[in-house]
Amino acid sequence: MIAGIFASSWVAGSIVAVLAGVIGFFVVLRGSVFAAHALPLGAFPAVAAARLWGLDLLATVLAFSVLGAAVVAALSRRTRRDIATALWLVLMLGAGELILSRLQGYSRAVYGLFFGQLLGVTPADLHMIAGVGAVAVVLVLIAFRPLLLSGLSADLAAVAGVPAGLLDLVFLTLVALAAAAALPAVGALLAFSLMVGPASAARMVCDRPLPGLALSVALALATVWGALLLASATGWPVGFFVGVAGLGLYVAGRLAGRGYAPLRR
Amino acid sequence: MTGAPDAALALRVEDLSVSVGGRRVLAQVSFTLAPGELCGLIGANGSGNTTLLRSLLGFVAPSGGTIRLGGDGARRLGYLPQKVSVDPFMPLRARDVVALGLDGHRLGLPLPSRQRRARVDAALAAVSAEAFADRRIGTLSGGQQQRVFIAHALVRRPQLLLLDEPLASLDPSSATEIATLLRRISRDTGIAVLMSAHEINTLVPVMDRVIYLAGGRAAAGPVAEVIRSDVLSRLYGHHIDVLDVHGRILVVPAPGAGHDHTHVTRVP
Amino acid sequence: MLGLLPVGFLDSAPVQHALVIGGFAAVVAALVGVPTLLRGQAFVTDALAHVSSAGGALAPLIGINALGGFVLMSLAAALGLEAAPPRQRAERDLQTGAVFGAGLGVAALFLYLDVTLPGGSGNAVGVLFGSVFLLGASDILPAALAGGAALALLALYLRPMLLASLDPDLAAVQGVRLRRVGLAHLAALTLAIGLAAMTVGAVLSTALLVAPAAAALVLTDRPARALMLAAGLGLAGMWGGILMAWQSYVWTAGHAWPASFCIVAVLIGLNLAATLGRGLWRLGRRGAA
Numbered sequence: 001m002i003a004g005i006f007a008s009s010w011v012a013g014s015i016v017a018v019l020a021g022v023i024g025f026f027v028v029l030r031g032s033v034f035a036a037h038a039l040p041l042g043a044f045p046a047v048a049a050a051r052l053w054g055l056d057l058l059a060t061v062l063a064f065s066v067l068g069a070a071v072v073a074a075l076s077r078r079t080r081r082d083i084a085t086a087l088w089l090v091l092m093l094g095a096g097e098l099i100l101s102r103l104q105g106y107s108r109a110v111y112g113l114f115f116g117q118l119l120g121v122t123p124a125d126l127h128m129i130a131g132v133g134a135v136a137v138v139l140v141l142i143a144f145r146p147l148l149l150s151g152l153s154a155d156l157a158a159v160a161g162v163p164a165g166l167l168d169l170v171f172l173t174l175v176a177l178a179a180a181a182a183l184p185a186v187g188a189l190l191a192f193s194l195m196v197g198p199a200s201a202a203r204m205v206c207d208r209p210l211p212g213l214a215l216s217v218a219l220a221l222a223t224v225w226g227a228l229l230l231a232s233a234t235g236w237p238v239g240f241f242v243g244v245a246g247l248g249l250y251v252a253g254r255l256a257g258r259g260y261a262p263l264r265r
Numbered sequence: 266m267t268g269a270p271d272a273a274l275a276l277r278v279e280d281l282s283v284s285v286g287g288r289r290v291l292a293q294v295s296f297t298l299a300p301g302e303l304c305g306l307i308g309a310n311g312s313g314n315t316t317l318l319r320s321l322l323g324f325v326a327p328s329g330g331t332i333r334l335g336g337d338g339a340r341r342l343g344y345l346p347q348k349v350s351v352d353p354f355m356p357l358r359a360r361d362v363v364a365l366g367l368d369g370h371r372l373g374l375p376l377p378s379r380q381r382r383a384r385v386d387a388a389l390a391a392v393s394a395e396a397f398a399d400r401r402i403g404t405l406s407g408g409q410q411q412r413v414f415i416a417h418a419l420v421r422r423p424q425l426l427l428l429d430e431p432l433a434s435l436d437p438s439s440a441t442e443i444a445t446l447l448r449r450i451s452r453d454t455g456i457a458v459l460m461s462a463h464e465i466n467t468l469v470p471v472m473d474r475v476i477y478l479a480g481g482r483a484a485a486g487p488v489a490e491v492i493r494s495d496v497l498s499r500l501y502g503h504h505i506d507v508l509d510v511h512g513r514i515l516v517v518p519a520p521g522a523g524h525d526h527t528h529v530t531r532v533p
Numbered sequence: 534m535l536g537l538l539p540v541g542f543l544d545s546a547p548v549q550h551a552l553v554i555g556g557f558a559a560v561v562a563a564l565v566g567v568p569t570l571l572r573g574q575a576f577v578t579d580a581l582a583h584v585s586s587a588g589g590a591l592a593p594l595i596g597i598n599a600l601g602g603f604v605l606m607s608l609a610a611a612l613g614l615e616a617a618p619p620r621q622r623a624e625r626d627l628q629t630g631a632v633f634g635a636g637l638g639v640a641a642l643f644l645y646l647d648v649t650l651p652g653g654s655g656n657a658v659g660v661l662f663g664s665v666f667l668l669g670a671s672d673i674l675p676a677a678l679a680g681g682a683a684l685a686l687l688a689l690y691l692r693p694m695l696l697a698s699l700d701p702d703l704a705a706v707q708g709v710r711l712r713r714v715g716l717a718h719l720a721a722l723t724l725a726i727g728l729a730a731m732t733v734g735a736v737l738s739t740a741l742l743v744a745p746a747a748a749a750l751v752l753t754d755r756p757a758r759a760l761m762l763a764a765g766l767g768l769a770g771m772w773g774g775i776l777m778a779w780q781s782y783v784w785t786a787g788h789a790w791p792a793s794f795c796i797v798a799v800l801i802g803l804n805l806a807a808t809l810g811r812g813l814w815r816l817g818r819r820g821a822a
Contacts, residue, residue, distance in 0.1 A: 031623035033630040034576040082575035083747045090740035094797035097662045107658045115641040149369035155346035160370040193634030203356040207401040212356040237645045243638020250631030
């Protein structure tokens, strides 16, 4: 069952899981959950445009992702960040709708971009996922300590000379990159689920950063593998299992962290 | 603004003036600080405490005056900002927080090294935090967290340690413990410590010198030469009484005087 | 004034329904958006909006009105969020994110079942992006009921909502039941999201709640004025978008643009204009001073 047709989706799903586990760890730690939700959707019109006009998928997605990160980082200086993010998000979704409405098989394309087509990953998709994923993971590992320090306290990071604005932009770009890599396989909406669930459970269990990061990756991999198996057994969408597992991991984390007073009212 | 090193002093500030947004916050503030000395920076909210610390750090450009750092001329400053608040679920132990003080600005993964670990251990020992070094930062009490953050600021071996309201939001016994700890660190290591506070009495037993800020101007010197009725009256521009009530200092305006400094009458 | 409108615009039945139901939905969403943004819940709004798509996909499966489906699912998600609310903002965001992911997973399943089960509509685009021109006379009553309920909740609880958004502790001291106010707000929010989802689709419904309210709050600090401005901007965005979609048929020689895109574009345009206008006005005042 795993062999043959599923091999490429298995590989693609695993790469996306590693990526989401690593980036998601910092998303949760730095409290950038909304950005992690919005930036994948910001890349949504990019995929649509690449399909419609035959542009290079990777270049288009990268351009839109970086643009999205820059716009959110810049806008949030003027207005509240969550509002800036929400407005950017609906604008990109609207633009995606406009572009997609020109495509044949409009409804199916929309469904695929939102919820993924893990069972239909092409070799070209796989190359893009692997390439972008590798770059994003390497960048995160390079910026590991400044990301941790500024996640701990923006003030302490400023004292140590970490450039807050630049780091923020780099991090949002990384989130966007991860999202771009995940988009063709698991879809914009479930890339997000994969970032939040495993990492939020991992940080409750581990009290050290590196083991926490490793556990986050392991849980993300388990989620994807489990979801793929269940999906091929039932014929239901992979995204359903990923989304439900994400919530399950979050709840498990909450239960594990129940000993800490701050969650209680 | 940083001039040539002055071997005998850790810090020399002369006629420092700072304006923020067109408003003069500090006017011709002068003081000196020797290695191993602990100096309290006393003043109400908005009297320029934080601005003074930030200009020493180089975050705010002075509009006049000089700041000279002593020692070997390298700007080695430790700084603890006001109210560092921590996400309770941050997956970092006290030890990891201190290690981030050592090299948190560096790129790449932290490689374990014996020297790195030794420096972190030494900083933890300096603040007597060995007992909770391996506990998650978010589970520590306010006083314990403050010790860890002081170790975070100390671990790069600064020549001058600046702390913005390190005793605020601590209960009285923790505040006294932290003040005594800072006293010990400055004596033992020769680090000059400058810490701001709203309230003077916790600091009286530990500080060598005091800088009293009011209306952007400062009176600086040993406690006995500054916290006096005549000096503070000159600083505020109207009569101030300094009372000693069972060993506690009360700074009170004479009846009918302005109310801009009644804050200091607060007795802990 | 009406003479400026294109020929046939107001005579078309779909346009009439779109103008009436869409306009009403836009006003309700904009009004609910103001206390929502003041409470810092832009992300919750967006999450509930996306989750409501699961309800939109469920509706044809169980044979209920789409509006009922949207409201049902976002209400379920909202109650899930309220069941165990963490205190800190970052933790709340995380909880919202987890519920949101699960809701979307369910949406993926229902949309899939829509396609595979007999009786399903198979219209993922309709649920996610909607079209205001597909509304009919049968939608008027449900929309009026949902909108009326949202407005009633808003009228009853607006003041405690505003007080609680300023300072929850102060509000609690003054006898505001924070929990009840929070629930009332979430109920109004889910009703408004359902209405907005019915007109522009689940994933774009955030625009109707956030864009006019954000613009209004940029322009004024006073709640009463913000509510009036938001309602006006929401209505202008909806009607402007409908007109733009109608006209796009002429501009593009037959490839009409999706109405939801047009509405979102006009709403965001109005928001940008408000933000820029406010910025220029401030600059001018500083220059004059």
